[in-house]
Structures are given as structure tokens and as C-alpha cells.
Amino acid sequence: MKSPLENTVLFHVGSVPVTEVVVVTWAIMVVLVLGASLAARRLSLRPSAFQAMLELIVTTVDGQIRDTMRVDPAPYRAFIGTLFVFIFVANWSSLVPGVEPPTAHLETDAALALLVFLAIIFFGVRAGGIGGYLRTFATPTPIMIPLNFVESLTRTFSLLVRLFGNVMSGVFVIGIVLSLAGLLVPIPFMALDLLTGAVQAYIFSVLAMVFIAGAVNETENTGKERKPT
Amino acid sequence: MSIDWWTLGIETVNVAVLVWLLGRFFWRPVSAMIAGRRAEATRLLDEAEARKKEAAAALDDIRKTRDGFAAEREAILAQARADAGKERAALIEKARADAAALQAEARAATEAEKTAAAAEWTERSARLALEIARKLMARLDGAHVQDAFTDWLVAAIGRLPDDTRQAAVSGAALEAVSATPIEARMQAEIAMRVSKALGASPAITFGTDPSLIAGLELRGPHLAIANSWKADLDRILAEVTHER
Numbered sequence: 097m098k099s100p101l102e103n104t105v106l107f108h109v110g111s112v113p114v115t116e117v118v119v120v121t122w123a124i125m126v127v128l129v130l131g132a133s134l135a136a137r138r139l140s141l142r143p144s145a146f147q148a149m150l151e152l153i154v155t156t157v158d159g160q161i162r163d164t165m166r167v168d169p170a171p172y173r174a175f176i177g178t179l180f181v182f183i184f185v186a187n188w189s190s191l192v193p194g195v196e197p198p199t200a201h202l203e204t205d206a207a208l209a210l211l212v213f214l215a216i217i218f219f220g221v222r223a224g225g226i227g228g229y230l231r232t233f234a235t236p237t238p239i240m241i242p243l244n245f246v247e248s249l250t251r252t253f254s255l256l257v258r259l260f261g262n263v264m265s266g267v268f269v270i271g272i273v274l275s276l277a278g279l280l281v282p283i284p285f286m287a288l289d290l291l292t293g294a295v296q297a298y299i300f301s302v303l304a305m306v307f308i309a310g311a312v313n314e315t316e317n318t319g320k321e322r323k324p325t
Numbered sequence: 326m327s328i329d330w331w332t333l334g335i336e337t338v339n340v341a342v343l344v345w346l347l348g349r350f351f352w353r354p355v356s357a358m359i360a361g362r363r364a365e366a367t368r369l370l371d372e373a374e375a376r377k378k379e380a381a382a383a384l385d386d387i388r389k390t391r392d393g394f395a396a397e398r399e400a401i402l403a404q405a406r407a408d409a410g411k412e413r414a415a416l417i418e419k420a421r422a423d424a425a426a427l428q429a430e431a432r433a434a435t436e437a438e439k440t441a442a443a444a445e446w447t448e449r450s451a452r453l454a455l456e457i458a459r460k461l462m463a464r465l466d467g468a469h470v471q472d473a474f475t476d477w478l479v480a481a482i483g484r485l486p487d488d489t490r491q492a493a494v495s496g497a498a499l500e501a502v503s504a505t506p507i508e509a510r511m512q513a514e515i516a517m518r519v520s521k522a523l524g525a526s527p528a529i530t531f532g533t534d535p536s537l538i539a540g541l542e543l544r545g546p547h548l549a550i551a552n553s554w555k556a557d558l559d560r561i562l563a564e565v566t567h568e569r
């Protein structure tokens with residue numbers, strides 16, 4: 097059995113190595129984009145069952161954003177929704193024989209955490225400008241600047257570690273069980289791994305929403321506190 | 326365990342591109358469709374509400390029109406009742422007038438019939454009385470009756486004015502007319518008494534007229550003395566019929 101911690105380089109583009117994780121991610125991207133574009137072409141005011149399911153997904157994501165962030169979901173829908181869908185599909189891609197979930201590799205989880213980190217900065221700056229966002233690090237007192245800065249890094253790192261640990265451990269467990277037991281024994285573990293994958297996709301998305309909402313709200317509140325003075 | 330930085334970078338770009346692609350081809354169209362359906366539903370609800378209000382207004386108009394119909398119907402019925410009452414009163418009044426006129430006409434006709442019947446019966450009674458009188462007179466003694474009539478003729482001549490008597494005897498012949506022929510002796514006596522009553526001696530001829538029944542009349546160009554039962558009965562009959 098191949099270790100999930102190893103990156104198998106399939107080919108090189110120039111000096112850039114293209115690993116198996118990247119190829120699987122590309123495949124997931126192609127499936128999602130083609131499926132979405134095909135589904136979006138058939139949209140109508142009188143929805144089919146499939147369109148109703150798609151609209152249910154969008155409505156559910158909107159509801160989660162509205163409940164968690166207390167803001168209009170439109171600016172955050174694409175980012176949060178795509179994070180959830182991608183992590184969900186990536187975690188469940190282990191159902192395809194021979195495919196290893198991209199989220200079981202540290203680079204993909206780090207990329208997702210990095211994008212959340214950048215999104216926090218982007219939405220924070222958009223809410224109150226660069227100065228406004230940077231001032232959030234000095235709240236409640238400038239003494240907190242190092243701690244707030246470390247917090248912003250550690251919470252991003254916690255996203256990375258949580259997702260990577262859960263998915264990678266699931267892959268490890270299934271691999272070990274497969275190597276020890278026969279054909280049917282790993283099935284409960286695979287089902288548990290699917291549940292874990294769905295829960296982790298939800299948790300990652302919710303935490304991303306919480307962090308982004310925290311940055312946006314802190315920036316807006318800091319701006320409001322400064323204006324009266 | 327080590328991190329492949331190339332893979333990290335490519336995966337970062339991959340997810341970022343996926344966010345953009347899905348945002349463009351999935352999240353935005355589907356959310357736009359949901360918003361469009363919500364807007365369409367709102368529009369349809371507003372339109373339905375407007376139609377509902379229009380329908381309610383139309384219903385109110387219809388209700389008002391129906392109320393107007395009912396009031397108009399009541400007015401027409403009241404007018405018809407009033408007209409019918411007037412017409413009925415006029416017809417009753419006309420019927421009463423016609424009945425009164427018919428009654429008056431019938432009463433007048435009855436009165437006329439009664440009057441005509443009474444006149445007819447009076448005339449019949451008079452004629453019957455005359456006929457009875459004629460038959461009774463015919464059975465009386467002729468000589469005595471003739472004497473009585475001669476007396477009444479002389480008396481009538483005596484009641485004449487003088488100028489009438491003189492005109493009667495002025496050269497013209499007189500005729501003494503009786504119902505039956507008079508004997509010569511009686512003719513002479515009658516001529517003598519008449520001449521004496523006239524105060525002159527005119528020529529007197531004698532004639533007969535059975536229609537006189539009984540009597541003696543003197544007739545001339547300027548004189549006519551009706552002295553007979555026929556004349557009396559005619560006078561009575563004239564008086565009776567004149568009274569009628």
C-alpha cells in the first residue's frame with residue numbers, strides 16, 4: 097500500500113512536477129465545472145427535480161451563510177459553497193477505486209487553508225480598508241497585536257491540520273484494515289470515512305465562514321468606534 | 326513528511342480557479358434563477374392581488390347595479406300599481422255612468438211606453454164609449470129627439486151675434502141637414518122656427534147626413550151650426566184626446 101503522505105509525480109511540465117494529487121484535483125474540477133455548466137443551461141422558472149436539488153443546495157448554503165455570518169450571502173456564496181462542494185467531492189472521491197482523496201494530502205489542505213487565510217484578508221480589507229483591517233490586530237489594545245497575528249496564523253493552521261488529520265487518518269485506517277482483513281471488513285470503516293468526509297467538509301466551511309465573519313465584523317466595528325471620535 | 330511546494334501552489338491555483346468557475350457557471354446562475362422565480366412569484370402575487378381587488382370592485386359594482394335594479398323594479402311596480410288603480414277607478418266610474426245612463430234610458434223608455442199605452446187605452450176607451458153612445462142613440466125615439474135638436478138649434482141661433490145672423494141671411498140659401506129624412510110638416514115647422522130665430526125668411530132646403538147619428542145642423546155660405554150628436558161626440562173625443 098502506498099502511503100498517503102507520499103506524492104507521486106506523474107509527469108513534469110517543464111521543471112514543474114505534476115503529482116497525482118493535482119491530476120485528481122483537475123479531474124474533480126472538470127467533473128464539477130462540466131456538471132455545473134450543463135445543469136445551469138437547463139435552468140427554467142419551472143424547475144425539474146434535478147434543478148430543484150441544485151436550488152436546494154444553493155438555498156442551503158445561503159441559509160448557512162446567513163445564519164453563521166448574519167450578512168447577505170451573495171458575496172460569500174461562491175467561495176464558501178465551492179469550498180464545501182470541493183472538499184465534499186474530494187473526500188468522497190475515495191469511492192472511486194484507485195483514487196486517493198486530494199484532501200488526504202497536506203498540500204491540498206494547505207492550499208485550502210491558505211485560500212481561507214487570503215479570503216479573510218480580502219473580505220476584511222473590503223469591509224474596512226487596509227488600515228481598518230490592520231487595526232483589528234490592535235484590538236482591544238495594541239499589546240494584543242502579536243497574539244492576534246499568531247492567532248490568525250494558528251487558526252489557519254488548525255484548519256489545515258484538522259482536515260488533513262481526519263481525512264488522512266481515514267485513509268490510513270482503511271488501508272491498514274484492507275491489508276489485515278478481507279474484502280467486507282473495511283466497509284463499515286469506509287462508510288465512517290464517508291461520514292467523516294462530509295462532516296469535515298461542513299466543519300471546514302463553517303469555520304471559514306466564522307473566521308471571515310469575525311474579520312469583517314471586527315473591521316466594521318473598529319471603523320464605527322473610530323468615526324464618533 | 327515534507328511539503329511539495331509546487332503541488333501546494335498548483336492546488337491553490339486549482340481551488341481558486343474552481344471557485345471562480347463554479348461561481349460563474351453554477352452559484353450565480355442558480356441563485357439568479359431563484360431570485361428570478363421569487364421576483365416572478367412576487368409579481369404574480371401582486372398581479373393576483375390587483376386582480377382580486379379589481380374583481381372585488383367589479384363585484385361591488387355588480388351589487389350596486391343589482392340594488393339599482395331592485396329599486397327600479399320596485400318603482401316600476403309602484404307606478405304600475407298606481408296606473409292600474411287609476412285605470413280601475415276610471416273604468417268603475419265609467420261603468421257607473423253607463424249603468425246610470427242605461428237606467429235613465431230604460432226608465433224613460435218605460436215611462437214613454439206607459440204613457441203611450443195609457444193614451445192608447447184612453448183613445449180605445451173613448452172610441453168604445455162613442456160607439457156605445459151611437460148605438461144607444463140610434464135606439465132613441467126620432468121625433469122627440471128631432472124636436473130637442475130643433476130647440477137646441479133655435480137656441481144656438483139666438484146666441485149668435487146680430488151681424489152673424491144678418492150675414493147668414495144675406496141672400497144665400499141655407500141648408501138644414503138631419504140624420505134621417507124629415508117629414509114635410511116637420512120641415513115647415515122647422516123652417517118657420519129658424520126664420521123666426523134669424524129674424525128673416527131665407528130659403529131653407531133640407532138634406533140628410535146619416536153620419537150625424539141624430540141632430541139638426543144649419544149650414545150656409547156664412548154660417549155653420551154644428552148641432553148633432555156626431556158633433557158632440559167629436560168634441561168629447563177631441564177633448565179627451567187633447568187632455569192626453
